[in-house]
């Protein structure tokens with residue numbers, strides 16, 4: 498049924514990934530656009546635009562059109578999507594003649610936004626466009642047996658949202674979506690350092706701290722890191738030394754919200770499927786699953802084995818691309 502190029506797009510809050518059949522991931526860039534406010538034109542997208550954050554002249558504003566799992570700026574989201582599609586058609590040598598496209602959208606997007614994304618991709622020349630739910634895409638990408646009559650549980654911890662789903666027979670049996678993810682951990686780190694040290698640090702620094710010395714709520718040997726920012730009292734640059742236990746404390750609430758979504762989903766799982774989850778465990782995907790200690794902490798909390806997917810950052814995109822074949826089987830992957 499899909500005779501032309503088959504493309505899967507993970508339209509994430511933090512990153513956008515494009516997957517092409519037989520080629521794999523052909524684009525993986527931050528979901529950022531840089532806009533010239535004097536002309537309202539997009540001047541850069543992706544990596545180039547992200548590098549501009551906090552460093553541009555006043556008229557060039559880098560924005561994240563997707564925020565907290567929803568499309569915050571629709572016009573910019575479609576412009577960004579078009580720019581990326583153009584880029585892959587030029588660079589990756591993927592023919593964009595009437596591609597069949599599956600897009601995984603943030604769970605919080607409304608029917609109007611979904612329709613508009615559908616239109617934006619169709620305007621680009623797509624022959625057909627399907628939208629897919631994030632947990633299903635993540636589960637397919639993580640090689641879980643989604644079409645089997647056995648329950649697979651997936652937790653995708655992204656930048657703006659965390660999605661929990663139990664899937665069986667190609668359909669979602671139970672799910673939860675919370676608007677917390679890795680980006681909120683960064684925000685909490687910024688606030689913590691501001692409150693305790695009177696120093697303001699940028700988003701990129703906060704993300705770096707999280708990746709280097711951030712831990713889920715597990716015991717670990719203390720680590721330290723020097724952080725550069727602006728002293729809020731003197732206005733001058735300042736370096737402070739931060740400990741990993743401080744970072745752990747600052748992101749505790751975000752972690753607990755994710756855990757709460759998992760326990761709620763387990764509670765709403767039909768009893769005959771709960772046994773499968775105890776046997777198979779839970780698979781975690783998304784950038785947030787890479788936080789140190791995440792696997793250990795979650796399995797301790799829910800008393801079920803937790804596995805890290807093979808390509809946690811790419812699972813949704815891979816699953817989105819692969820789902821083209823299964824699209825008719827997937828109950829919820831409808832236009």
Ligand SMILES: Nc1ncnc2c1ncn2[C@@H]1O[C@H](COP(=O)(O)OP(=O)(O)OP(=O)(O)O)[C@@H](O)[C@H]1O
Pocket residue numbers: 508509510511512513566603654655656657658659678679680704707708711782783784785786787788789809810
């Ligand atoms: N090694 C790591 N340790 C901790 N966090 C990480 C690591 N690598 C990436 N992240 C975080 O993962 C998040 C991005 O994850 P991902 O790319 O899966 O999100 P997304 O799909 O764009 O977002 P969403 O699913 O909310 O739309 C960011 O907050 C990033 O800082």
